[in-house]
Amino acid sequence: MANLYDGKMAAIYDAMYQTFVNYDEEYTFYNNLIQENNGAATLEIGSGTGNLAKRFEANKQNYLGLDYSADMIAIAKQRNKNSSFIQGDMRDFKLDKPVDSILITGRSTSYLISNDDINRTFESVYKNLTQDGVFIFDFIDANRFIPFTKNNPVIVHEAEFENINYIRESHWDTNNSLENFMLEWTAQYYTIINGEKEIIENDFSTVRVFTLNEIELFLYLNNFEILKTIDRKTYAYDTYVIVAKKIS
Template sequence: MASLYDGKMAAIYDAMYQTFVNYDEEYVFYNNLIQENKASTILEIGSGTGNLAKRFQENNQNYQGLDYSESMIAIAKERNKNCSFIQGDMREFKLENPVHAILITGRSTSYLITNDDINRTFASLFTNLTDDGIIIFDFIDANRFIPFTKENPLIIHEAKYENENYTRESHWDTNNSLENFMLEWTAKYYKVVNGEKEIIENDFSTVRVFTLNEMELFLYLNNFEIIKTIDRKTYAYDTYVIVARKKITS
């Protein structure tokens, strides 16, 4: 799994994504799906620095977050004193009590590199859901994203947060020697001071993108029934969001 947001990268991520993502809109989007399915207990995987957690807490919902990064969780706990956060791996975790809904947010599925990673994750979700439980998750659409990276070799994101200006310059490389639809992501993070860029951090990660058919098959093989598929445009890339219900087999 990626350690992309450990150490000082957690704070940089938090600062930049405050302006990339409208978390009020994100909360409304996910909460509408939760309410449609009458889910009262919620686990968010990829809870990060607790920006969605804050909204769930403010609305007195039964929420807990799980993230792989201890650094991200430390920020989340400071921001959300009354929320429960767990440091853990989505491929293998065990809650004290099963929940009605599990969210995987922020395209965290991109870090499920192998088929084994995906199958283990869905098995963990299945185990930690109630019998009528649902999962809601997003993923980057390979059919649109790979051509996008070919046509846009350098992607620049700019953000201003707490009077600091930041720039991220990222590059995606399709590696045909790797299995599945895999990309290698490199990024440079800068702080802009008096019009001059000062390097903060270099980053590298291998990520995976999926086709819709591919993800549908993984769900079928892991005993989930798709309720809804949403074609969603987010702050940077086209994604799909899937809502699926745990299927109890006799």
């Protein structure tokens, strides 16, 4: 991962996603899945700047956030005084106490670019769940996303937050030399001032998209049973959401 979530980009990301994502709907969606499976304590991986944490905190739920970026966590802590956050890597983390449900939100699975990354993450999730705990996560569907990027080489997102207009221009390179349905993503971030675009940051990442069959196999190999598969359209791309149960 490049510098997308560090330094000033953490604040820019936060501002843009306030308009990209309806966090009230996002919270209701995930919380319903948690409650269906009797989850009391929840860990959110990829908690970012704490937008979901704010909703869990308002409802006095047992919530913990984990994120790779110290800058994102700093914003989250400022915003959510009564919530707990830890900096960590989803591929290798250990909680003081297992939780009933673990979420990976915001398509953060896209940054698990090798099979080892996925297996290590799923193993860490397994170890930090209570018996019969549930694992809920989303991922971008390769079968729909790759054709979409070929037909749309430049994808533009616009957002307005606190009277500032932002534009993100994303470029996806479906480089056939890369393994595992990996793509090279570059993005330019702009503000609009007096009708003119002014660039504020560039970013580059290598990301991975998945087929549903791949994910099903990774879960099986890491001792999870799939309870529910949800075909979900999100603010930008078609995704699947998986609800899986830890099995002994």
